[in-house]
Amino acid sequence: MSKIETLRQSAAVSNETRLERLASQIEALRQAKHQSVEDLATTLEPLAQAMAALADETRQTLAEIERKSREQGETFTRQLTESVEGYKDAAKEANKAAKSLDKAGQRMEWTHYALALMTGLFTAALVSAFWLWLRPPIIQNSLDAQAVAEYLKPAVIEALKRSKNK
Structure with missing residues (x-):
């Protein structure tokens, strides 16, 4: 209970007792x-x-x-003003923190892009290096047409003879 309510109640009680006394005196006056x-x-x-x-x-x-x-009322107004100022300061700090987080997020975004690019380039370099290092041997066949013709000549002649006989 606040002081004002206590004062109001005590004033009301005091006034009631006086009014009762006055009412009894007025009643006595009427009857007299x-x-x-x-x-x-x-x-x-x-x-x-x-x-x-x-x-x-x-x-x-x-x-x-x-x-x-x-x-x-003045105390309440002062406290309310102080609270509002505190809330404004807190809002400013929160705004600064949000901007800082936004900047950090943007930096992190570019860092991730750079990391993804570097990972891709490094992977490509490793794959290329291992491909060249572990590649299968190159087999080069060279044919000597004259040697092949000499080698096949008896078989071709034999095949032609048979086809003529038939």
Whole structure:
């Protein structure tokens, strides 16, 4: 419970007791049969003083409540302003961190491209080196047409003889 609520409750309780007292005095005034104006003035004077005191106390209590409300409003406004400034600072820091992460991401992207390119080139160089190192031997056959003709001559003559006989 805040101070303002406590003040309001105490003022309300105090006002209720005074109002009950005033109500009983007013009721007594109604029921009383006064003989003269002086008796009536004597009876009304404490009632008027009590009402004036109640009005003064109510005015003071309302002024105190207003002062406390104003203080609490100023405190709340100050705290709210400090919180907003803190949030703005945090937002600026978060923005800086986001920009830094974005730059790091871009650098990492180019690093990955370079790494992929270098891996491809290195792999191609290794494959080419192993291909050349482990390649199968080159077999070159050269035919001497005259030697082949001499070698095949008896077989061709024999085949021609047989085809003529048939």
